[in-house]
Amino acid sequence: MSRARAAIILAAGQGTRMKSELPKVLHVVGGRPLIDWSLAIAAELQSARTVAVLAANSEPVAVRVRAALGEGSIAIQNPPRGTGDAARAAAKAMAGFEGDVIVYFGDTPLVRPATLASMFEARARADIIMLGFRPADPTGYGRIVTDAAGGFIKNVEHKDASEEERKVTLCNAGPLVADAKVLFDLLGKLTDNNAQREFYLTDVPGLARAAGMKVAIVEASEAELLGVNSRAQLADAEAAFQKRARTEAMERGVTLIDPASTFFCYDTQIAPDVIIEPNVFFGPGVSIAKNSRIKAFSHVEGAEIGEGVQVGPFARLRPGAKLETGVKIGNFVEVKNATLGPKAQASHLAYIGDATVGARANLGAGTITCNYDGFGKYLTEIGEDAFIGSDTALVAPVKVGARATTGAGSVITKDVPDGTLAVARGQQKNLEGWSDRFRAKKQAEKDKK
Ligand code: UD1
Numbered sequence: 001m002s003r004a005r006a007a008i009i010l011a012a013g014q015g016t017r018m019k020s021e022l023p024k025v026l027h028v029v030g031g032r033p034l035i036d037w038s039l040a041i042a043a044e045l046q047s048a049r050t051v052a053v054l055a056a057n058s059e060p061v062a063v064r065v066r067a068a069l070g071e072g073s074i075a076i077q078n079p080p081r082g083t084g085d086a087a088r089a090a091a092k093a094m095a096g097f098e099g100d101v102i103v104y105f106g107d108t109p110l111v112r113p114a115t116l117a118s119m120f121e122a123r124a125r126a127d128i129i130m131l132g133f134r135p136a137d138p139t140g141y142g143r144i145v146t147d148a149a150g151g152f153i154k155n156v157e158h159k160d161a162s163e164e165e166r167k168v169t170l171c172n173a174g175p176l177v178a179d180a181k182v183l184f185d186l187l188g189k190l191t192d193n194n195a196q197r198e199f200y201l202t203d204v205p206g207l208a209r210a211a212g213m214k215v216a217i218v219e220a221s222e223a224e225l226l227g228v229n230s231r232a233q234l235a236d237a238e239a240a241f242q243k244r245a246r247t248e249a250m251e252r253g254v255t256l257i258d259p260a261s262t263f264f265c266y267d268t269q270i271a272p273d274v275i276i277e278p279n280v281f282f283g284p285g286v287s288i289a290k291n292s293r294i295k296a297f298s299h300v301e302g303a304e305i306g307e308g309v310q311v312g313p314f315a316r317l318r319p320g321a322k323l324e325t326g327v328k329i330g331n332f333v334e335v336k337n338a339t340l341g342p343k344a345q346a347s348h349l350a351y352i353g354d355a356t357v358g359a360r361a362n363l364g365a366g367t368i369t370c371n372y373d374g375f376g377k378y379l380t381e382i383g384e385d386a387f388i389g390s391d392t393a394l395v396a397p398v399k400v401g402a403r404a405t406t407g408a409g410s411v412i413t414k415d416v417p418d419g420t421l422a423v424a425r426g427q428q429k430n431l432e433g434w435s436d437r438f439r440a441k442k443q444a445e446k447d448k449k
């Protein structure tokens, strides 16, 4: 029987290096705030009890934690006095838990749950499990000092390290696993005798070793262990996420013509044989079924895209856009909170907001759903096989029936019955010869000067 698992997420640091009014863990990687990455990790680890340690003034973070874990899942660390002190702050919320606890940082979003799971498994061979990695640039990270055989000797923070110790390439990624009782016993023994006058979580393995316990180190790749402390590291983490997402998409059978300019979100779902042209951005909540094509320079978020759909170039799909099989959305078309039935088309220059569009309906260039009067939002309903003439303004709430047609340039304010033509624009008047007379007169005036 494997032991019960619990998780402590540390997110009470001030994040001063971000130079931001926003708490560090609300900054976003891959379209998701860092705290949500951490909460998702705990869920994947099947943590029986998860506690997030937050600063006293972080209600916007607390809201997200409560939404995911419920009341009682938050411990407040006030004032913040280091990572060890933060872990200690979770003691009360962890009281009575028996099993292994993982402590990990809210600023390391890309760590793979499988990596952390392997730390729990490593508890079979040691008392304390650390996670190490070898970053290209170790500056700032704590170093793990080992003996010739790779056995753990001690941790030393960058700021406390000697010249010699700074040459160590094995760095501490942050996460640590131990039996709950052992962990809190050792946390109680920490001192703040160091460069930052903080209680370091990283001193726990050293204390364990001194007490005759065994410390083991699991190693993983830099791409999943980048810590976010500054805007530059935020960008590094984003780049690492995008690289991972692009690789995974291509492995699943998606064609990315230019992977480097295709931007994914943490939850983007794309089926095989979809083709993504260059310069496409996906926000949260996008799914795309097979054989669709997203053409260049499109911005897509909160959209459900069916099979064999074409979008773009230069299209914008906003939350609630649902495009059924074979829909065609062309250049400079925006769709928001609207369902387009099979094979419906809007090929150029249109705004379709708060609408339902029937199968095979055709929306001409310049079709606008006037869905907003400054106060409320209203629905436009367009029936199957309807033909909306170019430059039609549909003033919602309004219904255009099946097989109905609207004349180009119409402002439609009343429902149009099935099979009917609606024309709502000024009548054309032709004044014969007027233009020739006007031009002759003007030319004569000009010639006289
Ligand atoms: C920490 C580690 C370092 C490791 C690095 C990996 C310590 C002492 N150092 O350094 O060995 O290489 O992470 O990324 O653990 N936090 C609190 N309360 C506090 C201080 C921090 O909750 O009083 C939280 C922060 O919100 C953050 C995490 O703990 O999520 C790590 O703190 P941070 O200050 O970023 O530590 P690093 O200097 O990056």
Ligand code: CA
Binding pocket: 105, 107, 227, 228, 229
């Ligand atoms: Ca950090």
